[in-house]
Amino acid sequence: MSLPLTERELPNDAVAKKLVVVGNGMAGVACVEQILRHAPKFNITIFGDETHVNYNRILLSSVLAGEKSPDDIVLNGRDWYEQNNIDLKLGVRIVDVDPMAKTVTGNDGSVTTFDKLLLATGSIPIIPSIEDVMKDGVFVFRNLDDTRSLLERSRPGLKAVVIGGGLLGLEAARGLQVQGCEVTVVHLMDTLMERQLDPVGGSYLATKMNAMGITVLLGLSTTAVLGNGKVERVQFKGGGSIPADLVVVAAGIRPNIELGHKAGLEIKRGIVVNDYMETSHPDIFAVGECVQHNGVCYGLVAPLLEQGKVLAATITGNKGPTYQGTVLASKLKIMGVDVFSAGDFNEKADGGEMVRYEDPSQGIYKKLTLKNGKLAGVILVGDTSDSHRYMEWLRSETDLTSMRRQLLFPEPSADVGLDVAQMQDGETVCGCMGVTKGTIIRAIHDKGVSTLAQLKECTRASSGCGSCTALCQQLLKAVAPEFEEETKRVICKCIPFAEDNLREILRSQQLKSVQEVLEIYGNGVGCEVCKPALSYMLDMLWCGDHEEDRSARFINDRVHANIQKDGTFSVIPRMRGGVTSSAELRRIADVADKYQVPMVKVTGSQRIDLLGIKKADLPKVWADLGMPSGQAYTKGVRMVKTCVGTEFCRFGVQDSTTAGIELERRFENLFTPHKLKMGVVGCPRNCAEATVKDIGLVGQEGSWQVVVGGAAGKKVRKADLLVTVETTEQALEAAGVFFQYYRENANYLERTYDFVERLGIEKVRKDTVYATAGVKRDLLDRLRKSKDHSYDAWLERETLNHPTQFLQIKPMEEAEVLI
Amino acid sequence: MNQATIEETVWIAIARSQDLPLREGRVVVLGDQEIAVFNLGDRVLAVSNHCPHRNGPLADGIVSGATIVCPLHAWKFNLETGQGANALSTEHCIETFPSRLSDGIVFLEAPRQSTTKNEMPAMSG
Numbered sequence: 001m002s003l004p005l006t007e008r009e010l011p012n013d014a015v016a017k018k019l020v021v022v023g024n025g026m027a028g029v030a031c032v033e034q035i036l037r038h039a040p041k042f043n044i045t046i047f048g049d050e051t052h053v054n055y056n057r058i059l060l061s062s063v064l065a066g067e068k069s070p071d072d073i074v075l076n077g078r079d080w081y082e083q084n085n086i087d088l089k090l091g092v093r094i095v096d097v098d099p100m101a102k103t104v105t106g107n108d109g110s111v112t113t114f115d116k117l118l119l120a121t122g123s124i125p126i127i128p129s130i131e132d133v134m135k136d137g138v139f140v141f142r143n144l145d146d147t148r149s150l151l152e153r154s155r156p157g158l159k160a161v162v163i164g165g166g167l168l169g170l171e172a173a174r175g176l177q178v179q180g181c182e183v184t185v186v187h188l189m190d191t192l193m194e195r196q197l198d199p200v201g202g203s204y205l206a207t208k209m210n211a212m213g214i215t216v217l218l219g220l221s222t223t224a225v226l227g228n229g230k231v232e233r234v235q236f237k238g239g240g241s242i243p244a245d246l247v248v249v250a251a252g253i254r255p256n257i258e259l260g261h262k263a264g265l266e267i268k269r270g271i272v273v274n275d276y277m278e279t280s281h282p283d284i285f286a287v288g289e290c291v292q293h294n295g296v297c298y299g300l301v302a303p304l305l306e307q308g309k310v311l312a313a314t315i316t317g318n319k320g321p322t323y324q325g326t327v328l329a330s331k332l333k334i335m336g337v338d339v340f341s342a343g344d345f346n347e348k349a350d351g352g353e354m355v356r357y358e359d360p361s362q363g364i365y366k367k368l369t370l371k372n373g374k375l376a377g378v379i380l381v382g383d384t385s386d387s388h389r390y391m392e393w394l395r396s397e398t399d400l401t402s403m404r405r406q407l408l409f410p411e412p413s414a415d416v417g418l419d420v421a422q423m424q425d426g427e428t429v430c431g432c433m434g435v436t437k438g439t440i441i442r443a444i445h446d447k448g449v450s451t452l453a454q455l456k457e458c459t460r461a462s463s464g465c466g467s468c469t470a471l472c473q474q475l476l477k478a479v480a481p482e483f484e485e486e487t488k489r490v491i492c493k494c495i496p497f498a499e500d501n502l503r504e505i506l507r508s509q510q511l512k513s514v515q516e517v518l519e520i521y522g523n524g525v526g527c528e529v530c531k532p533a534l535s536y537m538l539d540m541l542w543c544g545d546h547e548e549d550r551s552a553r554f555i556n557d558r559v560h561a562n563i564q565k566d567g568t569f570s571v572i573p574r575m576r577g578g579v580t581s582s583a584e585l586r587r588i589a590d591v592a593d594k595y596q597v598p599m600v601k602v603t604g605s606q607r608i609d610l611l612g613i614k615k616a617d618l619p620k621v622w623a624d625l626g627m628p629s630g631q632a633y634t635k636g637v638r639m640v641k642t643c644v645g646t647e648f649c650r651f652g653v654q655d656s657t658t659a660g661i662e663l664e665r666r667f668e669n670l671f672t673p674h675k676l677k678m679g680v681v682g683c684p685r686n687c688a689e690a691t692v693k694d695i696g697l698v699g700q701e702g703s704w705q706v707v708v709g710g711a712a713g714k715k716v717r718k719a720d721l722l723v724t725v726e727t728t729e730q731a732l733e734a735a736g737v738f739f740q741y742y743r744e745n746a747n748y749l750e751r752t753y754d755f756v757e758r759l760g761i762e763k764v765r766k767d768t769v770y771a772t773a774g775v776k777r778d779l780l781d782r783l784r785k786s787k788d789h790s791y792d793a794w795l796e797r798e799t800l801n802h803p804t805q806f807l808q809i810k811p812m813e814e815a816e817v818l819i
Numbered sequence: 820m821n822q823a824t825i826e827e828t829v830w831i832a833i834a835r836s837q838d839l840p841l842r843e844g845r846v847v848v849l850g851d852q853e854i855a856v857f858n859l860g861d862r863v864l865a866v867s868n869h870c871p872h873r874n875g876p877l878a879d880g881i882v883s884g885a886t887i888v889c890p891l892h893a894w895k896f897n898l899e900t901g902q903g904a905n906a907l908s909t910e911h912c913i914e915t916f917p918s919r920l921s922d923g924i925v926f927l928e929a930p931r932q933s934t935t936k937n938e939m940p941a942m943s944g
């Protein structure tokens with residue numbers, strides 16, 4: 001966030017004091033952002049021992065799960081540091097502080113003086129005393145480098161053991177599972193996330209983790225990591241052990257107080273600070289996970305941001321605001337496993353009461369604890385939709401006496417969806433970044449914010465774990481005058497329904513012809529936009545078992561060739577995986593001679609194009625070629641580009657050619673919302689550009705990455721990782737599930753690069769490869785049915801769709817008629 | 820009527836209506852004219868096959884109601900009047916040819932060709 005220059009200018013009379021910040025993490029940099037808003041100005045130097053600019057540590061879980069790339073989670077880019085004249089020293093670890101001389105010493109030998117020092121050194125992972133824990137293959141999960149190492153190491157089929165069943169451990173487990181590992185979580189306690197959940201909630205959670213395919217072992221103390229050189233097994237107290245190729249230790253964190261000690265500050269568990277965020281030294285301050293306030297050390301972002309605001313006032317000499325502690329709320333960031341916990345859920349405390357709701361079949365568990373008529377704590381598992389309401393009750397200490405009957409089931413609000421209107425101004429919308437409704441409203445009114453991106457930029461709302469995005473959007477919609485809701489796309493005015501609705505109408509009304517649809521739901525006439533769209537929809541919905549109306553199709557789809565600027569056509573036969581033979585090439589050459597083809601060209605999709613063919617010659621050309629249609633003219637399956645893979649390439653680790661040909665066979669002849677291109681490569685060198693294809697398979701040692709939503713066309717987009725699997729068959733199946741999902745859910749003329757981006761890869765995954773077995777089976781069944789109805793369009797050379805399909809009309813005879 | 824204003828034309832049977840699929844176009848060549856003929860069910864309409872934009876083959880376009888959209892760059896024309904019918908083509912116009920459907924036979928009225936047999940002066944009604 002850059003501020004207007006005037007606010008940043010130095011007061012003329014003052015020589016700027018020197019502020020040194022140790023720790024380039026979330027709390028330190030957020031505090032500096034606040035400091036920049038105050039006068040007087042400092043000369044700021046930030047030391048960070050990581051080599052990255054400030055990034056959103058919360059989202060490391062999403063990076064591990066392949067949902068985000070490291071670039072996606074940057075919070076302050078280099079330009080931010082530059083614009084604010086901050087001297088950023090990356091990769092330098094401060095090893096000493098001299099509070100008398102007011103200097104810090106780096107591990108590069110540098111000595112830097114300061115007027116004020118800010119310690120924001122965060123936490124360090126707790127490594128329990130486990131024998132041989134430093135073995136190769138044992139990781140922690142705290143920073144980007146850890147995450148990268150984990151990503152490099154993990155692959156399908158590996159046995160991963162996560163030690164620790166808290167928030168971090170579970171998120172790590174899920175990430176590794178997405179990378180294809182077989183994951184076991186080993187937890188010392190008898191219940192998961194015991195700091196956030198009671199035993200009942202913990203058991204609901206364990207059930208969900210198990211259902212996802214993650215094994216949970218409770219009440220087990222890990223004593224040793226076994227293996228010759230690298231980890232092979234993990235051993236427990238009592239002697240039992242399980243195999244492990246990779247171990248993640250997520251046993252908690254403790255404040256990183258080393259420099260506090262060196263500076264001689266008062267320290268308990270963390271560096272002790274008062275309500276003004278002052279330490280025991282007048283010129284040394286601390287913020288973030290390394291501090292202890294009022295006996296509490298925090299491990300979540302929201303409190304750190306609140307601390308930062310207070311500290312910014314104090315450190316700039318505007319002392320006044322105080323920090324009063326934060327009501328903690330935690331949310332598990334695993335898709336499909338909704339867990340929320342806040343406040344004190346322990347009902348045994350004096351005067352405590354409890355209200356509970358359970359539905360084991362739905363996996364829903366809710367528990368509220370009350371004290372003196374007010375909410376004290378809440379646990380939600382399986383349905384966290386009311387978390388905002390409870391947070392507000394906690395924050396504002398609302399007296400709930402009159403609402404006792406609606407604690408778990410609020411009265412439905414008159415205007416469903418508009419519960420944002422009922423939210424209080426002080427109510428927190430973004431829990432991660434601690435942004436309230438009031439802040440958002442002010443940003444909208446005062447700063448003219450009207451898009452989510454601007455809102456993020458301006459307030460940081462929804463830039464944390466992202467779970468409040470919908471709420472932010474509702475607020476924008478309700479308040480921002482220019483907010484344009486992403487309206488559901490209506491095809492055109494001939495038939496004014498959103499495509500989702502239309503699909504549902506056609507399905508439920510059993511409509512099977514374009515003209516019928518237009519007559520009943522449209523203007524009876526249609527146009528060149530809606531007719532091809534409806535044609536596609538009917539073909540997809542009825543899996544090819546519908547009334548095909550060629551007049552509703554573009555010319556390319558009536559004659560199965562691509563119309564050229566002079567009215568002739570191009571012919572591109574299918575050449576699966578880009579593999580051909582001398583016999584095929586000879587036939588192509590013969591056809592080129594026989595029909596005097598003006599140009600024969602190798603296409604950008606690894607096949608051969610015969611350009612300039614007359615419409616009437618098309619059936620003959622196809623017959624002479626004796627090859628199937630390459631569908632190069634239609635919104636349908638184009639091709640699979642492949643590389644030579646293990647067959648010939650010295651680097652190949654997967655048989656990409658065979659896999660690619662099989663992929664092409666499975667999907668060819670099918671229509672798609674827009675053209676669909678695929679690629680299969682034998683190793684990550686990516687010679688056939690699979691990562692910029694709608695669907696790509698990238699061979700790895702012992703596994704395949706299935707990637708989707710890529711393109712290097714009008715838009716260049718790197719495909720997102722859908723899933724990593726072990727066998728070729730699994731990869732083809734995952735591709736099939738995605739393929740059919742795209743066919744059924746994309747808008748007409750929406751390429752996968754827009755579709756995947758619109759939905760988000762998380763949703764796509766959840767609805768495809770991580771959907772229930774039944775959902776996947778149904779998708780594949782419908783794909784199979786469509787495939788059974790499909791055929792090579794060039795066979796219409798024999799079974800014409802219409803007798804004059806390729807012909808000009810010859811006048812019958814000239815007749816005389818009286819008018 | 821003044822003889823000089825009466826163009827000499829002739830009705831030519833060009834096809835059985837089933838040779839023209841519903842709402843699709845087909846090309847017929849009469850003399851040096853390439854004509855696009857469209858079967859709209861209850862009637863048949865005919866226009867020049869040449870799009871004034873860049874000569875796109877109108878017979879290969881998509882028919883909606885009584886309009887045709889050129890397959891190359893989507894200029895749209897009214898098949899009855901020949902007038903341009905969307906923003907791209909408003910200023911333009913294509914030639915239309917009278918046509919009729921009788922007993923399942925499609926007739927086009929075309930200028931009399933010198934080679935034509937059974938010459939007969941057209942009458943204006």
Ligand code: SRM
Pocket residue numbers: 562563564565570572601602603604605606607608609630632638639675677710711712713714715751
């Ligand atoms: C023949 C070919 C060029 C060549 O000589 O290599 C070609 C030719 C045309 N491309 Fe292409 N594209 C060809 C490969 C590509 C590729 C390369 C690839 O497939 O790896 C791309 C980029 C990859 C992609 O699509 O993601 C490509 C991106 C496009 C686009 C942009 C699509 C997008 O959404 O970004 C269009 C326009 C469109 O589809 O709306 C397009 C449209 C066209 C059309 C069909 C334009 C049209 O509507 O008439 C061109 C037809 C020419 C003709 O008269 O036959 N062509 N086109 C290639 C045929 C491949 C094949 O064997 O089927």
Ligand SMILES: Cc1cc2nc3c(=O)[nH]c(=O)nc-3n(C[C@H](O)[C@H](O)[C@H](O)COP(=O)(O)OP(=O)(O)OC[C@H]3O[C@@H](n4cnc5c(N)ncnc54)[C@H](O)[C@@H]3O)c2cc1C
Pocket residue numbers: 022023024025026027028047048049050057058059060061092093094095120121122123141142143168256259287288289290298299300301302304331333432465
């Ligand atoms: C995987 C993961 C998921 C999480 N999920 C959530 C969540 O969903 N919600 C939530 O609220 N919180 C979450 N957290 C916690 C949150 O990320 C932390 O609370 C927050 O990052 C702490 O900020 P900080 O600045 O105090 O520490 P950090 O962000 O750790 O920053 C400290 C920085 O200082 C550096 N440093 C330390 N010592 C020195 C030195 N001597 N010299 C130079 N540099 C030094 C460190 O390398 C680090 O870069 C998660 C954390 C992780 C790891």
Ligand code: SF4
Pocket residue numbers: 643644645646649650651652653656681682683684685686687688
């Ligand atoms: S992608 Fe890998 S295996 Fe395939 S050709 Fe290139 S280097 Fe060889």
Ligand code: FES
Pocket residue numbers: 870871872873874875889890891892893894
């Ligand atoms: S040639 Fe007909 S629109 Fe361009």
